[in-house]
Amino acid sequence: MGDSKRSKVDVAIIGGSAAGHAAANEVARRTERSVLLVHEEPGELYQRTKVSKTFAEHLSTATSFPPTAFTEKLKTTHWDSSRIRCVTGTRAESIDVERRTITLSDDSEYEWGALIVATGARPAYPVFENAVYKDVHFGTSKAEIERLRGDAGRGKQILVVGTGVLGVEVAEQLVKLAADVTLVGRGATLMSHDLNAEVGAQMNALFVANDVSLRMQDEVSLIQKNGEKSAVTFKGDATTHLFDAVVCATGVKPNTELAKVAHLPVNPKGGILVDQKLRVLGQEQIYAAGDVAEHIDRPATHLWRHAKEQGVVAGRNAGGANESYEFAPFRLKTKLFDHYFFSLCRFHHRDRDRFEEVKYSVGRGSMWAYYDKSDTLQGVMMVNDPEREQLYRDLGAHQWKRSHVEAAIKSV
Numbered sequence: 001m002g003d004s005k006r007s008k009v010d011v012a013i014i015g016g017s018a019a020g021h022a023a024a025n026e027v028a029r030r031t032e033r034s035v036l037l038v039h040e041e042p043g044e045l046y047q048r049t050k051v052s053k054t055f056a057e058h059l060s061t062a063t064s065f066p067p068t069a070f071t072e073k074l075k076t077t078h079w080d081s082s083r084i085r086c087v088t089g090t091r092a093e094s095i096d097v098e099r100r101t102i103t104l105s106d107d108s109e110y111e112w113g114a115l116i117v118a119t120g121a122r123p124a125y126p127v128f129e130n131a132v133y134k135d136v137h138f139g140t141s142k143a144e145i146e147r148l149r150g151d152a153g154r155g156k157q158i159l160v161v162g163t164g165v166l167g168v169e170v171a172e173q174l175v176k177l178a179a180d181v182t183l184v185g186r187g188a189t190l191m192s193h194d195l196n197a198e199v200g201a202q203m204n205a206l207f208v209a210n211d212v213s214l215r216m217q218d219e220v221s222l223i224q225k226n227g228e229k230s231a232v233t234f235k236g237d238a239t240t241h242l243f244d245a246v247v248c249a250t251g252v253k254p255n256t257e258l259a260k261v262a263h264l265p266v267n268p269k270g271g272i273l274v275d276q277k278l279r280v281l282g283q284e285q286i287y288a289a290g291d292v293a294e295h296i297d298r299p300a301t302h303l304w305r306h307a308k309e310q311g312v313v314a315g316r317n318a319g320g321a322n323e324s325y326e327f328a329p330f331r332l333k334t335k336l337f338d339h340y341f342f343s344l345c346r347f348h349h350r351d352r353d354r355f356e357e358v359k360y361s362v363g364r365g366s367m368w369a370y371y372d373k374s375d376t377l378q379g380v381m382m383v384n385d386p387e388r389e390q391l392y393r394d395l396g397a398h399q400w401k402r403s404h405v406e407a408a409i410k411s412v
């Protein structure tokens, strides 16, 4: 490689989503250091969480998203271009830890003072017999949703596999595009990881009322190509069903390929191992943040807010600070068929049964509080009371006692 393609930068960041964008902002805001942000998706940086929630409104008449769709919160226009360089549509192909360089897909090479790996997560391919994954959609990026749009529309039969938040959001948007949607999932109710059984049952009823066919406590066993269609067999019945498209919303896994090749420490079933400062274990000047990072003693959340907050801490530390990442409560919100669902909790969904659940009527909706043995609030779930979302955020954040919670709910 000629010297003309080699440059120096103080902080190099790989991946320009929640974590990478927040990290770049932080370095720029607090220091005079130069930043290179490399992002493999083309076009402007965008907020991934918005794609599955609102794609129907953009794609009802168009086949692709307008260039500025979902870019609002990840603007780069205020960045000083003499210090921050944002390169999109370009991949970081390799990291050389010894030489402290990264090589990009345009063959350029950058020597860095500090490196932040924010390569996020990618779909976890489910194991179906005979599946040809190029024929399956995943719905996790703007490009993926545009590809799906080519197969989905009025009267098309679409199967969405997976009933977590991504599956239900994509299904709702496909209904808005007048597709004929089937949802299949292992749980008895939709979003069973995030919502309690009562709210999950309400959501089941909501989807059925909007003409979605539900196959709960069922799963796909086989997918075969049948002309232009996919022939799918479910465990729950022996018949083969034909669909125009199959969307897998069956979870994600950390995108660690680059880190593995660079011999950074990676859990084979998880992410890049980091300490509380988000420093990659055994490395002084390499950080990992967001969905790609695996924290000692902390569950992976795969949530936007955590990725962003980790980006902030990694950016500060790469800029010379020495801060620790404090774990924030899990927070999720979604609006489906005009019903609003919100949850904020300090515990993993698997541990919900360890808390006392109390239901309250609030505004036009309901709220469930989760108290520990000392009557301290550890989690909140709300349906259809969006006007008071800030109250629920405050309740969850401050771990109030039950008497305070009940007084606060009554007073607004």
Ligand SMILES: Cc1cc2nc3c(=O)[nH]c(=O)nc-3n(C[C@H](O)[C@H](O)[C@H](O)COP(=O)(O)OP(=O)(O)OC[C@H]3O[C@@H](n4cnc5c(N)ncnc54)[C@H](O)[C@@H]3O)c2cc1C
Residues within 6 Å of the ligand: 014, 015, 016, 017, 018, 019, 020, 038, 039, 040, 041, 048, 049, 050, 051, 052, 090, 091, 092, 093, 118, 119, 120, 121, 122, 139, 140, 141, 165, 166, 255, 258, 289, 290, 291, 292, 301, 302, 303, 304, 305, 307, 308, 331, 332, 333
């Ligand atoms: C459709 C969808 C909806 C979601 N909705 C919600 C929600 O409502 N609430 C919530 O809290 N969370 C939600 N999430 C999860 C949330 O979006 C993620 O937790 C968050 O985006 C993680 O941010 P990140 O920066 O770690 O990585 P990612 O968003 O995964 O981005 C990483 C980026 O790095 C790029 N990259 C990877 N490798 C390279 C490379 N070698 N070179 C250059 N670039 C590279 C990737 O292309 C990708 O764009 C949703 C996720 C999806 C997919």
